[in-house]
Amino acid sequence: AQKITQTQPGMFVQEKEAVTLDCTYDTSDQSYGLFWYKQPSSGEMIFLIYQGSYDEQNATEGRYSLNFQKARKSANLVISASQLGDSAMYFCAMRGPSGGSYIPTFGRGTSLIVHP
Amino acid sequence: DVKVTQSSRYLVKRTGEKVFLECVQDMDHENMFWYRQDPGLGLRLIYFSYDVKMKEKGDIPEGYSVSREKKERFSLILESASTNQTSMYLCASRTQGVGNQPQHFGDGTRLSIL
Numbered sequence: 001a002q003k004i005t006q007t008q009p010g011m012f013v014q015e016k017e018a019v020t021l022d023c024t025y026d027t028s029d030q031s032y033g034l035f036w037y038k039q040p041s042s043g044e045m046i047f048l049i050y051q052g053s054y055d056e057q058n059a060t061e062g063r064y065s066l067n068f069q070k071a072r073k074s075a076n077l078v079i080s081a082s083q084l085g086d087s088a089m090y091f092c093a094m095r096g097p098s099g100g101s102y103i104p105t106f107g108r109g110t111s112l113i114v115h116p
Numbered sequence: 117d118v119k120v121t122q123s124s125r126y127l128v129k130r131t132g133e134k135v136f137l138e139c140v141q142d143m144d145h146e147n148m149f150w151y152r153q154d155p156g157l158g159l160r161l162i163y164f165s166y167d168v169k170m171k172e173k174g175d176i177p178e179g180y181s182v183s184r185e186k187k188e189r190f191s192l193i194l195e196s197a198s199t200n201q202t203s204m205y206l207c208a209s210r211t212q213g214v215g216n217q218p219q220h221f222g223d224g225t226r227l228s229i230l
Contacts (some may be wrong), residue, residue, distance in 0.1 A: 009156070033216050043125075045206065045221035052216055091158065095215050102172075102215045103149075108158035 002027045004094050006107035013082045014115050020067070020108045021077040023092035029053075032094055033105065034075040036066065039089040048090075051075055082114045118143050122207050122222035129229055135194040137225050139207030146212035148190035150174075150182060151218065153204040163203075165190055168211065197229045 003026040013019040025034065033071045036048040051059045057064040067076040079086055089109045096103040123138035141148065146167050151159040151160075161174030163182040171182050179201060183191045194201055204226050208219040 006158075024143065035218055037218075037221075043204065043224035043226075045208070045219075047218035047220075050216055050218065067131075093159075102210075102213075103161065103164055106159040107149075108156060108164075 002032075002094050002096060002105045004105050004107035006092055006110050008110045009108075010111045010113070012113050012115060013079075014015055015084060018078060018080045019112065021079070021085075021090050021092075021108060021112065023077065023086055024092050025073050025075060025092075027073075027094065028098050030037070033095075034066070034068070034093070035093045036075075036077045037091045037093065038086075039091065040085075041088070045091070049077070061100045075109050079112075083113050084116060087094075087112060087114045118220045120207060120209055120220050120222040122225050123207075124225050125223060125228045127225055129194075131197060131199060131229060133135070133194075133197045135197050135229075137205055137207075137227070139190045139192070139222055140188050141190075141209040141220070142188065143209060143211075144187065145209035145220075146187070148178075148184065149208040149210075150190065150192045151168040151206040151208065152176060153206055159206065160196075162192065162209075163202050170175070176178070182202045187207065199229050201227065202229045207211060 005024045032053045038046045051062045065078045091109045092107040093104045120141045150162045158197045165184045181193045207222040210219045
């Protein structure tokens with residue numbers, strides 16, 4: 001069975017500073033993928049970034065990067081130069097195995113508040 | 117642009133009512149999902165459909181059923197609503213068989229059962 005753990009229920013960061021949101025995972029599969037989503041207070045889930053287990057480089061998308069440490073089974077999201085609009089819930093998810101139609105498993109989320 | 121539309125943002129129903137939550141996607145995606153989101157619990161999968169008329173139970177299917185008669189529409193049904201089904205419900209869709217593709221979500225329905 002797959003499991004995603006986000007140990008930080010809430011995080012605070014000063015505007016313009018960087019912040020790291022933690023995500024650890026557990027799986028027995030060799031091939032897997034990790035997603036990060038952002039959920040503002042309005043409710044919609046927004047896809048941010050994806051990392052495949054065989055990707056040699058850490059994924060980056062603008063101010064978002066994924067610190068992927070395979071041996072430690074961690075896939076932390078790094079947001080550089082935080083903005084007030086980054087205040088939201090953030091969810092880490094792992095895609096399931098192909099035999100299971102890749103059904104993803106979600107963590108419980110981290111609430112990020114950016115202070116001016 | 118990709119669009120997943122949920123029929124209601126807010127819904128208030130009474131205990132014992134039969135409740136329908138509708139979700140429509142315009143991306144010709146094979147896979148569709150219904151999640152329930154509660155504070156501190158993250159997203160929990162209720163049902164998954166991998167094609168028309170095909171469905172699989174998720175982690176918490178009790179008290180719910182689903183219908184997928186057309187590819188673009190996936191309905192969640194609360195057979196007899198109870199107060200413990202008060203929650204945020206999220207619908208998502210995704211293309212089939214490509215593991216690195218993200219899910220696309222609707223805006224969510226905040227359902228209150230009185």
